[in-house]
Amino acid sequence: MKTRTAVISIKDLKAEAFPALKQALAAVPGVQTIDFNLERSVAVVEFDGEYSKVDDLMRAVLKAGYQLI
Secondary structure (H helix, E strand, O other): OOEEEEEEEEOOOOHHHHHHHHHHHHOOOOEEEEEEEOOOOEEEEEEEOOOOOHHHHHHHHHHOOOOEO
16 A cells, blocks of 8 residues: 555635535545645545556546636
8 A cells, every 4th residue: 555645726625615525536546535724725635546646636626626726
């Protein structure tokens, strides 16, 4: 297991977006934990690098209808 941490900047992140983003990110193989920081407008995701890449996480955010910074 290659645990990695990704910090993904999301434009105009609000608490109302957490459920949809959490669902989208959790669907990416290997995702272990998902946390959000409203102050920094980021999602912090721990994932297994053997199953997915940061690009997969970024695509999940975009597919959920949110923009990256």
